[in-house]
Amino acid sequence: MxxxxxxxxxxxxxxxxxxxxxxxxxxxLPRGDYENGILVSxxxxxxxxxSVSFISNxxxxxxxxxxxxxxxxxLGTFLQSLAFDDDKxxxxxxxxxxxxxxxxxxxxxxxxxxEGLENPRYMTxxxxxxxxxxxxxxxxxxxxxDDFIAVVDLNTFKLITKIDVAVGPERITNNGDKIFVSHKGxxxxxxxISVIDxxxxxxxxxxxxxxxxxxxxxxxxxxxxxxxxxxxxWTGNETVGSIATINTTTLEVSSEVVFPDGVHPELMVIEGNxxxxxxGNDVYMMSVTGNTLPQAKVLTAVDGFLYGxxxxxxxxxxxxxxxxxxxxxxxxxxxxxTKETTLDAPLGASKIYFN
Amino acid sequence: xxxxxxxxxxxxxxxxxxxxxxxxxxxxxxNEVVVQANKRxxxxxxxxxxxxxxxxxxxxNLESFTSLLRYxxxxxxxxxxxxxxxxARFRGTSSSNTAVLWNGININSINNGQxxxxxxxxxxxxxxxxxxxxxxxxFGSGAIGGTIHLNDILKFNEEKKxxxxxxxxxxxxxxxxxxxxxxxxxKTYAAxxxxxxxxxxxxxxxxxxxxxxxxxxxxxxxxxxxNAYKFSDALVLEFFTTYYLGxxxxxxxxxxxxxxxxxxxxxxxxxxxxxxxKKNNLRxxxxxxxxxxxxxxxxxxxxxxxxxxxxxxxxxxVTIDYxxxxxxxxxxxxxRFESVYGRTDQISERNRQEFSQSLIFNHxxxxxxxxxxxxxxxxxxxxxxxxxxxxxxxxxxxxxxxxRANTSRNYRVPTYNDLFWPGQGNLDLVPETSLQGEVxxxxxSKKVNLDIAYFTINTExxxxxxxxxxxxxxxVWTPVNIEETLNQGIEASFNFSHSFLDQxxxxxxxxxxxxxxxxxxxxxxLPFVPKHIANTNVSVSYKRLSIFYQNLFNGKIYTTxxxxxxxxxxxxxxxxxxxxxxxxxxxxxxxxIGGKVNNLFNTDYVIxxxxxxxxxxxxxxxxxxx
Numbered sequence: 001m002x003x004x005x006x007x008x009x010x011x012x013x014x015x016x017x018x019x020x021x022x023x024x025x026x027x028x029l030p031r032g033d034y035e036n037g038i039l040v041s042x043x044x045x046x047x048x049x050x051s052v053s054f055i056s057n058x059x060x061x062x063x064x065x066x067x068x069x070x071x072x073x074x075l076g077t078f079l080q081s082l083a084f085d086d087d088k089x090x091x092x093x094x095x096x097x098x099x100x101x102x103x104x105x106x107x108x109x110x111x112x113x114x115e116g117l118e119n120p121r122y123m124t125x126x127x128x129x130x131x132x133x134x135x136x137x138x139x140x141x142x143x144x145x146d147d148f149i150a151v152v153d154l155n156t157f158k159l160i161t162k163i164d165v166a167v168g169p170e171r172i173t174n175n176g177d178k179i180f181v182s183h184k185g186x187x188x189x190x191x192x193i194s195v196i197d198x199x200x201x202x203x204x205x206x207x208x209x210x211x212x213x214x215x216x217x218x219x220x221x222x223x224x225x226x227x228x229x230x231x232x233x234w235t236g237n238e239t240v241g242s243i244a245t246i247n248t249t250t251l252e253v254s255s256e257v258v259f260p261d262g263v264h265p266e267l268m269v270i271e272g273n274x275x276x277x278x279x280g281n282d283v284y285m286m287s288v289t290g291n292t293l294p295q296a297k298v299l300t301a302v303d304g305f306l307y308g309x310x311x312x313x314x315x316x317x318x319x320x321x322x323x324x325x326x327x328x329x330x331x332x333x334x335x336x337x338t339k340e341t342t343l344d345a346p347l348g349a350s351k352i353y354f355n
Numbered sequence: 356x357x358x359x360x361x362x363x364x365x366x367x368x369x370x371x372x373x374x375x376x377x378x379x380x381x382x383x384x385x386n387e388v389v390v391q392a393n394k395r396x397x398x399x400x401x402x403x404x405x406x407x408x409x410x411x412x413x414x415x416n417l418e419s420f421t422s423l424l425r426y427x428x429x430x431x432x433x434x435x436x437x438x439x440x441x442x443a444r445f446r447g448t449s450s451s452n453t454a455v456l457w458n459g460i461n462i463n464s465i466n467n468g469q470x471x472x473x474x475x476x477x478x479x480x481x482x483x484x485x486x487x488x489x490x491x492x493x494f495g496s497g498a499i500g501g502t503i504h505l506n507d508i509l510k511f512n513e514e515k516k517x518x519x520x521x522x523x524x525x526x527x528x529x530x531x532x533x534x535x536x537x538x539x540x541x542k543t544y545a546a547x548x549x550x551x552x553x554x555x556x557x558x559x560x561x562x563x564x565x566x567x568x569x570x571x572x573x574x575x576x577x578x579x580x581x582n583a584y585k586f587s588d589a590l591v592l593e594f595f596t597t598y599y600l601g602x603x604x605x606x607x608x609x610x611x612x613x614x615x616x617x618x619x620x621x622x623x624x625x626x627x628x629x630x631x632x633k634k635n636n637l638r639x640x641x642x643x644x645x646x647x648x649x650x651x652x653x654x655x656x657x658x659x660x661x662x663x664x665x666x667x668x669x670x671x672x673v674t675i676d677y678x679x680x681x682x683x684x685x686x687x688x689x690x691r692f693e694s695v696y697g698r699t700d701q702i703s704e705r706n707r708q709e710f711s712q713s714l715i716f717n718h719x720x721x722x723x724x725x726x727x728x729x730x731x732x733x734x735x736x737x738x739x740x741x742x743x744x745x746x747x748x749x750x751x752x753x754x755x756x757x758x759r760a761n762t763s764r765n766y767r768v769p770t771y772n773d774l775f776w777p778g779q780g781n782l783d784l785v786p787e788t789s790l791q792g793e794v795x796x797x798x799x800s801k802k803v804n805l806d807i808a809y810f811t812i813n814t815e816x817x818x819x820x821x822x823x824x825x826x827x828x829x830x831v832w833t834p835v836n837i838e839e840t841l842n843q844g845i846e847a848s849f850n851f852s853h854s855f856l857d858q859x860x861x862x863x864x865x866x867x868x869x870x871x872x873x874x875x876x877x878x879x880x881l882p883f884v885p886k887h888i889a890n891t892n893v894s895v896s897y898k899r900l901s902i903f904y905q906n907l908f909n910g911k912i913y914t915t916x917x918x919x920x921x922x923x924x925x926x927x928x929x930x931x932x933x934x935x936x937x938x939x940x941x942x943x944x945x946x947x948i949g950g951k952v953n954n955l956f957n958t959d960y961v962i963x964x965x966x967x968x969x970x971x972x973x974x975x976x977x978x979x980x981x
Binding site for chain 2: 046047048049051064065073074075076077093095096097098100114137138139142144232233234235280281304305307321322323324325326347
């Protein structure tokens with residue numbers, strides 16, 4: 001019985017092979033197993049390595065630990081984030097001071113960047129250069145001011161230079177040659193956005209925002225929206241959170257919506273004209289031009305610990321992270337505000353990328 | 356949040372199980388060993404298994420406390436690479452459910468509730484006892500899975516006697532373990548002095564990898580001094596002191612171990628004064644102790660910046676033992692007070708005060724039946740501690756065979772980190788409590804020791820750190836009393852020794868533990884608990900030559916709560932072999948030289964994912980007593 005099935009599969013896949021060959025001229029071949037799907041990264045923890053899962057666009061297939069399956073080794077802890085260029089993915093693992101370079105569609109390891117990094121966090125790609133935020137030395141309670149942006153040549157994967165910046169650089173994004181860095185504060189807290197000119201690697205301006213700026217994204221008309229969480233009460237210096245809009249031409253905060261005392265938003269994502277942010281496990285939405293906060297939440301995204309959100313084609317993807325077990329990802333249809341499905345996600349799941 | 360958190364052997368493989376009512380066991384094999392188990396411990400362990408590892412085994416296994424326990428007891432040791440952070444677990448319980456006692460005093464850290472097994476040098480202790488099962492009545496917080504006892508033994512002798520001992524071990528990766536011990540005995544005064552140094556580059560190559568164990572070097576120094584003065588047969592004063600200084604780097608993990616540059620330093624200083632008064636059937640013991648411990652964690656060894664934690668503990672207790680000779684019974688009362696001052700770079704100084712009163716009654720009803728009843732009440736300034744109690748009996752229906760059974764309720768108090776960590780601590784925590792039971796059968800003769808026990812441990816209110824543990828602090832990691840676990844299993848040990856043809860002696864010993872540990876909330880097996888652990892020691896000696904073989908089988912573990920196959924540590928099987936020759940063997944002097952091959956089959960294995968253990972490695976050692 002089993003044998004017959006296997007033969008059928010062979011036959012069928014052989015047919016497919018011929019069909020795709022004959023279609024060669026009109027249609028591009030799949031560039032790898034992990035094209036046209038969702039990549040979910042997990043930080044890992046004491047329970048296991050950081051890893052990346054692949055979920056097909058129709059949410060029907062989930063494949064865990066794809067890097068390990070393709071390359072036979074682990075990525076290590078803690079997998080902070082991924083960055084992409086046209087054909088490569090850069091997997092940043094902070095405790096390992098390593099960025100693993102893989103083919104973004106096959107996940108085969110191509111090389112690694114492990115020179116000049118110290119607690120790397122996030123990366124943005126401009127042409128053939130990668131710009132990576134680094135916390136430098138230090139640990140909880142001793143926030144040493146040696147933080148920098150590593151500039152790496154993405155042809156040789158060697159360090160070109162380091163740009164000295166304020167303490168605690170976190171997210172990094174760019175609009176053309178203008179690079180924006182949010183300084184959340186690493187082992188402490190900070191309240192700055194650095195603007196760097198990629199042409200000369202100079203810090204052009206440092207913009208003050210509310211404390212703990214983290215997620216940033218551009219609006220359709222080129223403004224930068226920054227979410228600041230504010231200092232929590234346990235820091236002994238509680239401050240408010242905000243959503244600030246920065247005009248990327250004048251490099252000034254053009255408008256700001258402030259959260260009430262004691263409320264600390266955590267995650268934010270922008271799609272079209274919608275800002276979607278989270279407080280605890282609840283998700284709120286407002287317009288990019290809005291000047292007041294919404295009164296009511298849209299939905300409660302997870303039961304456990306909301307650690308990552310993304311919006312795509314009218315769907316909200318929300319990560320319910322576990323650090324002692326594999327995590328879950330809830331997918332909501334936003335037009336009906338109903339949960340479509342719940343899928344497995346990696347250990348310590350934190351980021352979602354559409355590949 | 357980044358939390359901070361070798362190999363060995365048993366040369367002679369003499370491994371002795373000491374059971375209640377048998378204070379002294381003479382091993383007939385290598386005619387040098389007389390084990391004096393801690394009398395009080397043995398008396399209060401009517402129905403519990405106590406394994407004694409004596410100084411001749413300890414001295415031959417100096418590389419690490421972790422490995423000594425791993426190859427000679429039923430414990431499961433989790434070690435973050437050789438020399439790294441190491442914890443011990445009995446019967447599938449958590450690492451904070453193992454209590455470590457120095458001369459009878461619980462030394463688990465106030466900050467994290469554990470003892471780091473690579474922060475202790477055992478080489479200088481005269482005896483190590485390992486007792487499986489609950490013991491909160493005698494040993495307080497954390498004595499749920501079992502207890503490990505480090506003891507200095509002071510003995511008086513009619514004749515003045517000096518004994519010196521020098522031990523040196525030189526191994527692969529520039530590993531040096533050395534110690535000097537001096538023992539003095541006289542009619543009224545006894546003293547032990549010891550000093551030791553251990554150090555290693557510890558940069559062993561990872562098998563099947565281009566990397567070595569980067570940033571793994573360690574050094575540590577220990578000085579022990581203990582002495583006793585006998586004023587009269589009725590009055591004895593004892594004083595024990597020890598100082599430990601450890602400095603180690605914390606090694607990295609794959610795929611890039613060279614990223615590691617952390618450093619950990621710790622200091623332990625312990626002092627104990629004890630006065631014993633004995634008259635007729637009454638014995639009164641008062642103890643006063645001061646213990647200090649401090650650690651510094653450097654995220655980067657090149658920098659001066661560090662995180663720290665330290666504690667000062669003052670301990671006083673009075674024990675009254677009254678023996679009813681006609682009944683063959685003893686009633687003991689222990690009244691104890693303790694005050695702890697603890698602080699870390701994140702937690703300002705806090706004081707915790709504890710007071711407890713316990714009563715223990717032992718009765719040998721007949722030679723064939725004995726039992727004990729124990730009860731203890733604690734008062735703690737931080738929270739309520741439930742009443743602890745225990746009951747056990749031992750039946751010897753026919754010679755050599757025995758049946759033992761016990762039940763007890765024990766606890767583990769929340770740590771300073773659990774309660775006070777800024778923004779995350781939870782002041783509403785209550786102690787973890789366990790209700791446990793054990794039934795064992797065994798056979799004991801001069802040649803054979805066998806003990807097979809079924810155990811069950813139900814622990815409630817287990818403290819677990821989780822995000823959103825407190826509904827008022829969404830997304831914040833906080834500790835909560837949430838988990839209930841049930842551990843059931845079999846713990847078996849077997850020892851056989853035999854001498855034949857005059858000059859030959861053999862010894863075979865084995866420990867096996869099967870644990871089925873379940874999280875009652877999820878009905879899944881607990882992560883990090885191997886279902887099977889087995890170790891075996893075989894030794895043969897002929898005249899002055901002895902040879903031994905040792906093996907450890909450690910079962911597969913799941914590291915996630917759902918027991919997902921993506922996150923496992925595979926089982927492993929590691930063997931060591933050794934040889935020893937006695938060059939000098941006179942009444943006054945004894946000198947032997949030995950060699951060991953660790954990981955004989957060059958097995959590539961890990962205890963923690965992405966932290967490979969060493970492949971085949973060697974050491975040479977010399978042990979000289981004069």
